[in-house]
Every structure is written in structure tokens, then in C-alpha cells.
Amino acid sequence: MNQLVEHKLSCPYCGALIVVLIDTSVESQEYVEDCPVCCRPIGFDVSIPAESQDDEINVMVSGEDE
Numbered sequence: 001m002n003q004l005v006e007h008k009l010s011c012p013y014c015g016a017l018i019v020v021l022i023d024t025s026v027e028s029q030e031y032v033e034d035c036p037v038c039c040r041p042i043g044f045d046v047s048i049p050a051e052s053q054d055d056e057i058n059v060m061v062s063g064e065d066e
């Protein structure tokens, strides 16, 4: 069963506020999605703590810069 939760974060490149949908049925996931504003690839590292309530989500974003 999919459970999609909206999560707001800022683009690491241009700082634009982005809303992403996180599938909380997956405990951890990594993916890349282009920023809708500056079109640069943003790396998402999403983790859902197993023992937490279902609205607790950790989302790390990273750019391709070193």
C-alpha cells in the first residue's frame, strides 16, 4: 500500500522551495530529480525511521558539487 506524503525542502542550488511526494511505505530510498526552477539534478536521500510515527520523514538533499 502506498502512502504518499508531501514534503517541502529547498533546492541546494537555487534555494527554491520544492514540494516532493515521499512514499512512506519504503523505508529508505535514494533518487535524483531535476529542480523545476533551475533544472539541476538534486539528489534525494530519504529515510523513514522504522519505529517512528508515519509522519516523521528524514529527507537529505545534495547537489552534485563537491
Ligand SMILES: [Zn+2]
Binding pocket: 011, 012, 013, 014, 015, 016, 035, 036, 037, 038, 039, 040
Ligand atoms: Zn533549483
